[in-house]
Amino acid sequence: MPITANDTNRKSWLEVLENSDFPIQNIPFGVFLTKENVVTVGTRIGNFAIDLGALQQLNYFEGIELTDDMFMQDTLNDFISDGQKTWRLVRNRIADLFDEKNPKLRDNIKDRDIIIFKMEDVEMQLPVLIGDYTDFYSSKEHATNVGKMFRDPENALLPNWLHIPVGYHGRSSTIVPSGIPVHRPMGQTLPAGETTPVFGPSRSVDFELETAFITTDVNIMGENIPVTEAEDYIFGMVLLNDWSARDIQKWEYVPLGPFLAKNFATSISPWIVTMDALEPFRTKGPKQEPTPLPYLQQKGKHSFDINLEVAIQPEHAEPTVVSHSNFKYLYWSMCQQLAHHTSNGCRVNSGDMMGSGTISGPTEDSFGSMLELTWGGKNPIKLKDGSERKFINDNDTVIIKGFCQNGHVRIGFGEVSSKLLPPFVRK
């Protein structure tokens, strides 16, 4: 089915500012709360949130097979479960309805009033109920940097890394959308040179620059999905900040991996940008040497050229961009991650989320965490207000942005922006 929604010549009758992440060619999916306390599935064009539940009720999806309450829900799980054909039909229809040449909704002021909200008048929610959240570790540069610092500079990459898209399970219950503040975690750490641990606020709270993809129902238990088919099961992507407490992590992570160092919070951008919208930005990933085992081999372009940046904004000051990276640096593709994940028959459901792992690039200004940017705190970063950071301070806001751009169109993710509050005080 042609993705007519991607037509770069199309313009919307809704105002879209230059350099907006959300031209009519994007049409991401999310969930928002209105001032009338209504939760609905929606999309966004420019700075307008569009209520898909209302669009459906007013019959604008006529001819597309949808259950009656497909969009009058507080998650996208059912819609995502309907599969790629439905996603395309709906996205194409939305593009058609908001095309400047189409008078149907454009000239119906009454319906427009019901359907369209200013972004400032809605509150974005988590777009999906995340049954299981997996986080990969797929940047060779990041794994190498961490290996150099934490283990052996001469053998930074562990023996399995070039053969396996290494991953682990994260915590679903603490995934929050952009805008929700996060508390500095308390935890157990081992002070340098000591043999007895202490308990207190983490002294090295870090961000991790990541993206994540959201799946549809992939398989039944036991079944694997070949790498060549994996793409059909990926609905779209978001930006992800994998908050990390480095001192807690260092003490707890052997032998079962990070736990409390990570599960206090994970922040994501609220609009899921579809793989269809990202299609024009397909590119090759890094050369894989040695050649992966057959179940992970794929031909063609399976990465995406997505510019990523991280800024730190101290309270009452302007943000300073501290990292510029790109999704295309990732060594393992999303298809390889998903094929590996199901290679043992692990069931993957609609709304499951899989993080990329920290996306570090080859240069020092493209590292995706403070751990790497300051090299374990040795080289503090100077912010615009003159202050320095080894890690994230209380009341700093971390802002991750991402967008694709070519000569014809810009498709963006908006941002995931979250403030680090001091430790929680129990009442």
Add this chain to the structure above:
Amino acid sequence: MPITANDTNRKSWLEVLENSDFPIQNIPFGVFLTKENVVTVGTRIGNFAIDLGALQQLNYFEGIELTDDMFMQDTLNDFISDGQKTWRLVRNRIADLFDEKNPKLRDNIKDRDIIIFKMEDVEMQLPVLIGDYTDFYSSKEHATNVGKMFRDPENALLPNWLHIPVGYHGRSSTIVPSGIPVHRPMGQTLPAGETTPVFGPSRSVDFELETAFITTDVNIMGENIPVTEAEDYIFGMVLLNDWSARDIQKWEYVPLGPFLAKNFATSISPWIVTMDALEPFRTKGPKQEPTPLPYLQQKGKHSFDINLEVAIQPEHAEPTVVSHSNFKYLYWSMCQQLAHHTSNGCRVNSGDMMGSGTISGPTEDSFGSMLELTWGGKNPIKLKDGSERKFINDNDTVIIKGFCQNGHVRIGFGEVSSKLLPPFVRK
């Protein structure tokens, strides 16, 4: 509130065979499917399943504040969310209704017909929708055995182990109830002496003898629960088989922990035995030396005397018990696990499940996995039919049972029994 349901003098008008795991003093909670395709929350006395949805509809819970559809659901999450007071009221009422001295339901044949099913006529389901599943690693004997085999015999326990109830996140989507068969997973492994991995069926599929506890809503994000209050948030316990593919685990687990070696399947017993029912079997856990940090310190008895055993049953042969262990061997208590889990503010919700980790005892016949029982496959186990096992063979059934017994009463878990099928063949 007194737990009158635990009165050991009480007898039921329903037949309960001697040595049944489910006398009227147990009253566990589960979810079952009837032959009429109705799913309901239920309990069990002897070999009878009791439909709590029907009991509620017929007004037998009069006087207890419950939402109208509390038990006409396919999970226990809402009931568990209602908290300890409701659990006790409902359990006490059930005990009262099925007491041989109470004619109310006993003498109402019409209602009995609607409410009571033979166990053989119902199909047990997962009792809860598990939002997040955590698995701990809290047996000192198990951690020591694994450390000796996989790492350094002289320093088997890692430095953090005596200070932290080490744990990690597992996969919710592949948790299945007793009776559901499991496929031998495919996966990547590194043959001994090689440097290039291969992909194929795991050659060392193992069980892990565990229990798990199920929580109610514990906290809001950011908040910690003190170890002294943790018990109030634990609803009950089940038996758990943490299926493990040792060859996959060995190759993949550094540095982020087990992933595909574990997430192909986790089997649990279907009846949640409440902490109230286990109350008479409270006992002290092992002495903790060094003293844990203050946030993990607790006084009194916080372990439970639960006999555990594992049997392997080859196809067309009788089962052989291969391990006898006990929950009381666990070093870290469930309260310590939960307090640690929330010490960084990690949110824990109703229906979340936390595994104990393999429960190995001090003697060789009390080890909780084939890895330990056969010491990495070096000392095969002989089964009753004359065959030998290093790990689990295709078409073997692994059966874990658990029960508490004192002079007055036996409170059991039933079993978690699951057959290992050959690798899945994709159609």
